[in-house]
Amino acid sequence: MKTTVRLFPCTLLTFAAVILSGCHGDARQVSVPAPSANAFKVALLTTGPVTDGGWNQSAYTGLQRIQKDLGATVAKQENLKPDQFEGAFRDFAQQGYSVVFAHGDEFSAAAAKIAAQYPKTDFVTTGGTHTAPNLTALHFATEEGTYLQGMEAAFVSKTGKGGFIGGQALPPVTIAANAFRKGANAVNPKYAFQITYINGWSDIGAAKAQTDALLSSGADTIAHNCDAAAAGMFQTAGAKPGVYTFGVNADENAKAPNVFSSVFLDIPKAFADVAATVKNGTFHGQALSLGLKENDVRLIANPKLVSVITPAGKAKVEQATQDIASGKISVL
Amino acid sequence: MAELLRQALRIVAALLTAFGLTFLVILLAHQDPRTALSALAAGAFGSPYTLAETLTKAVPLLLTGLGVAIAFRARLWNIGGEGQFLVGALAASALGTSGLKSLPAFALIPVMLLAGTVAGALWAGLASWMRTARGVPEVISTIMLNFIAAQLLSYLLHGPMQEGTHAQPASEALPSAATLPVLWAGTTLHGGVLIALLFVGVVTIFLFRTRAGFALSVVGANPEAARVAGMDVARTRLTTMLWSGGLCGLAGGIELSGVVGTLYENYSPGYGFAAVAVALLGRLSPWGILASALFFGALNAGSGSMERSAGVSASLSYVLQAILLLVLLASQRVRWTPRRTVMNEST
Incomplete structure (x- = not known):
C-alpha cells in the first residue's frame, strides 16, 4: 500500500500537467491534418x-x-x-x-x-x-561515382592502400565497393583495397574501430557506405594528416577537412x-x-583539395566520367 | 483479496503515472500528445487488423518472457533469450529449407518448431554446463552466447545458409508448407498465437504441479536447503535452463514460420532482452506474463502507427516504452532483486 500512496502525488502532478497542457492543445494541433480520401x-x-x-x-x-x-x-x-x-x-x-x-x-x-x-x-x-x-x-548507379572515386584514391594515395567500411553486404553496397576497387586498379593495378562491414548502419563506434584498423594497416584513402555510422569514420580518419576520405550518397565534403569528394545521388x-x-x-x-548519364549521380569534388590531384590525373577522371556515361567503361 | 486489490491499485497508479509522463515528453517534443496517444491506441486496437497485429507481436514476447521467467524463478539469470531465440530460428530455418521441405505442412511445421525448441534448449544448456563444470555464472555466459549466436547467424547467412542468388545476406525463404497458417483472414494473426497460449498453461502446470517445478523454486529460494533435502541442484538447474532456452528457441521458430519467413542479420529486434522486461512486469507468473506480453505487444504495434499517423518519431515511442517500464517496475519495488549469496556461490 505504501508504494501506491507514494505514487499518487506523482500521478496527480502529471495529470495536472496533462490537463493544463490540454488547454493549449488546440493551438499546436497543426501538423496532423485529417486527410481526405482522395488527397495526394x-x-x-x-x-x-x-x-x-x-x-x-x-x-x-x-x-x-x-x-x-x-x-x-x-x-x-x-x-x-x-x-x-x-x-x-x-x-x-x-x-x-x-x-x-x-x-x-x-x-x-x-x-x-x-x-x-x-x-x-x-x-x-x-x-x-x-x-x-x-x-x-x-x-x-552509385557505383559509377565510386569508380571515379577509386581512380582519385589511386592518384592521391601515397601508400597504395585503401579501405571501405560498409553497413551490410547488400548488393548495392558490395557493387559500389567493388567499383571503387576497379576504378583504383584501372589507375594503379597494385592499389590494395580492403572491404569491411559493420553489420548495421548506425553504430558509430564500430565504424571508428574499423577505421582505426584500416589506418593501422597503412590505408590512407578511406571510403564508406554505412550511412549514419560514417560519423565514426570521419571523426577518426578526418583528422589524420596525409589521409583522404570519400563521401557517398549526399554531399559529405564538409563532414571532415580531408573529404576528397562525394558521390552525390540526387x-x-x-x-x-x-x-x-x-x-x-x-x-x-x-x-x-x-546514373552519371542522367545527371542523377554526380561526383562532387572538394574545392579545397582539388589541387592535390595532378592535372593529368584530373583529366583522366574527367575522361572516365564521359566514358562511363557513354557506356564505354563498365564499372561492374 | 486485500493483496489482490493492492496489486491492482499499484498497477493502475503506475500506468496512470507512466501515461502522464509520456504525455509530458511528447509535449516537450512539440507534438500533440492527444493525437499521438490516440494514434497509439488506434494502432493497437483500432481495427481487426491492428488488433491481430498486437496479438502477433505479443507471441514472441510471451514465449521468451515465459522462458526467462522460468530461469528467474530458480534465480538463474538467463539474459541469453536473444541468443536462444536466434539459434531456434536458425534451426527452424535450416530444416524448413532443407530436403524436408517437401513434407506436408502438418509434419513439416512441428518438425521445424521442435528443432527450434531443441536448439534453444541446447544453447541454454551450454550455459548451464559451464556453470556446473566451471562455475561460470549464467548471467555472463548467456550474454556472451548472445554474441556468438548473432555472429553464427551472420556467418551462416553469408555462407552455407545464404539464399540461392548469393546476393542478399539472408536465408532462402520458407516454402508455404513451412508457414504457420493465418487464423484470421486479412490479418497477420498466425497459428503461433495458439501455441503460445498453450504454453501459458503448460508452464503453469510445470511450475506448480510437477516435481521439477517444485525443485526449481526450492533451488531458487535456497540451494543449500535443497541440497540438504536431497535435491540434485545441478540437475535442477540444467532442467530449468533447458526449459528456459527451449521456450526462447520455440519463439524464434514461430516468429520465423509465422511472420518473417526469411532469416536475415539482426533478425531479432531484441525479443530476448524485451523478455526480461516482460517477465519482470508479469511478476514471473505465467498469467501475469500473458498480460504484460499483450501490453508490450500493443505498444509495439501502436508505436509504429503513432509515427505513421501522428508524425511522432520512432525514438519517442521507445522513450514511451522505457518510461512505462521504469514506472511500472518502480511501483513493484524490487522484489526480484537477486540475492547476493546466489550471485556469488559457484556450484
Missing part, C-alpha cells in the same frame, strides 16, 4: 534515422520537396526493422496513400507482396529487384519526379536506373 498522400519508409546526413536524410529531403512542390500530405516511418516492413506498407496503403517510397534494397520483397494486394497505391523502392504495374525499383529530385508522375496519373512500375 505520400509516405516514406527508411531503415535508419532521417537525420543521418546522408542516405536516409536525402530521401527525407525528397519527401519534403514533394510536400512543398506537389502539395502532398506526407508521413514517414524511420528505423524500420525487416519484421515491420510489411506492416508499414500495408498500413499506409490502407490509409489510402497514393505512393509509398521505401528507401532501400531491403524493402523489395515486402513491397512486391503488398503491391499485389493494394493495386490503388503505387510503391517505389530505392534499389531492389521486384517490379509490378504499381511498383518501381529505382536504382541509383535522390530528392528523382523522388519528386516519380511522385509527379503519380500525381498526374502517368506512373507505371518499372526498373529505373539513374
